[in-house]
Amino acid sequence: MTTTDRRALLMAGAAAGAAALTACTSSSDRGTRRPSAAEQEAERVARAEAALRLRSVATARGLLERYDAALAAHPALAPRLTPLRRSAAAQAQALGEGGTTVTPATAAATPSAAAASRPSATASASPTASPTASAGAKATATPPAVPADPRAALRELAAAAREASDRHSAALLTAPPEYARLLASVAASGAAHAYLLTEGARA
Template sequence: MTTTGRRALLAAGAAAGVTALAGCTSSPGGQARRPNAAEREAERVARAEAALRLRSVTAARGLLGRYDATLAAHPALAPRLTPLRRAVAAHAKALGEGGTTVEPATATTSAGTAPSTSPAPPPAPSVHPSASASASGRPAAPAAPVRVAADPRAALRELAAAERGASDAHTAALLAAPPEYARLLASVAAACAAHAYLLTEGARA
């Protein structure tokens, strides 16, 4: 074979190798794969659950803010409100962490005090980062100031109404919540209803 013939043969082999390499890199395995229907549904469910958890935590924190405002406006109510405020803070923490249990409230009204309702959640996954302002690095929007009635009894009625509102919100979220989180929501909703009773009817017992 002549030198020219050998060069032509080598050139043809090199071209074939390049073609084969191009075929490998353009194969489906080398491209970004689009998520299938099951993966898209799983992502949708995860986003919906994260949004639900964020709403639940926001409701609990809003209630906690009302307790703080009421205590600031009426310090004399501290012996009565502090145990309930402590329970609401624990609820907010449990809802954010995805805890599973909340101890039921006990209607104790002697000496004008209310029971403490505290959750005892085991270690559990936290709220999805996309649903948390702190986890995303964005500062949370400042909360609007809470107005509290000047009359202590009216302030207690406002607080009881806020507890009932939080109970209704947690109950409404049950249908869309996963089973474990739904159990927690049910426990917190029941505790809020018990708090509302202790703030109004229970105080007169």
């Protein structure tokens, strides 16, 4: 091979290497693109709403656990408590239907990362959803204590329903409009539960 041929071969190899390096750098830049200010703000708002939903679901599940504990301790109260317990379960599911997890805006810059995180972005916070269920599993390790006297059990359950109603009402201050309407409905229902349980305790 002549000197000219070797020189041409080296130049061709250098050109190919430079092209490959440019392609890798370009691909890397696309994959690590920083989210815009609008994307960061949208993510912040989404995270705040997801956190609010998670707290609301936890509150609803806490009341549901108290219904279950009361029913387990006093089966004779089933005719009175079962409809209210069913209502509490439906509310817990409705409060988590919008999801409680958010895909980071930076993940959207890389198609593979976005695809990997897509299930998390659509996760539901229903009573069986993993984020809430995992948190609830720790809370339900020890069932709530229930008084031996049925009337006292009803009074405690009424207090729990009133407390849950107050928490949902407080969450209205930072909730987006549509979710705020749902929270208002659940809070009103909780107040009705407290009233019905209080009247039942007096019977």
